[in-house]
Amino acid sequence: MRPSKRDHVLTSAIALIEEHGLNAVSLESVADRAGISKGGLMYHFPTRQALLLGIVDALAEDWERELRELAGGPADSVDADTRLRAYVLSMATSVTRAELMLTLEATQNPDLGDAWQPILARWAPDVSDTSTEAGRCRYLKMLAVEGLWLHDALDHRTMTAEQRTAMTEAILDLR
Structure with missing residues (x-):
């Protein structure tokens, strides 16, 4: 092939x-x-497992490409606030069924989650950095946008594009 x-x-x-x-x-x-x-x-x-791993790897590569575009460069070339802004903007879209299913499957099939971990380590705030108010705020923004990402899958009251944009801006404005 x-x-x-x-x-x-x-x-x-x-x-x-x-x-x-x-x-x-x-x-x-x-x-x-x-x-x-x-x-x-x-x-x-x-095998089916190899196919699932290929799917997750492809989705992970696409996600990191999007994060780099939103940040204006790779994670190691931008500061923590720029990385977090890119993360929030990327995660502000609603989860797709495939992303949700594969995320849930990774709880029972940890190999599927392995592709996401290096990306999270590069782009998302680390819980160990929550000893300061600024660190807690960054981590809270991450938690909030992850909730926004899952919202439409968990709640039948789907947000409009305008509502989602307003929530994204509110998350970015958290201080």
């Missing part, structure tokens, strides 16, 4: 999760969705 075919498989798998949930993901269902043979899919993803 060429890299573009691999990307197509991952996009197909994510679309399958969005439409039918994580339980719908099998090597057969993803191969069918991608329009390739099961053997072609298995060349790069020999």
Whole structure:
């Protein structure tokens, strides 16, 4: 499989999760969705676990790319406030079904969560930095935006774009 075919498989798998949930993901269902043979899919993803890890890795790479764009550079080239602002702006969108399902699955399948940890370590405030008021405020902003990220999945009262923007601005303005 060429890299573009691999990307197509991952996009197909994510679309399958969005439409039918994580339980719908099998090597057969993803191969069918991608329009390739099961053997072609298995060349790069020999197991369902390998496929799930590939999906998470792709989502994690996309997320870090977005964070870098929002911050104007990689995490190690910007200050803590710039990293946090990028994190808040990135997380202010509503969670997708695929992101939610994979996040929940990572609680039972820790390998799936491994892709997110280095990104969180680079971009999100650390709980160990909560001994000062400024550190607690940064951590509170992270907790607030993570709640905003999950809001529409947990509460049937979906926010409008204007409400979500207002909440994001309120989080950024916390002092």
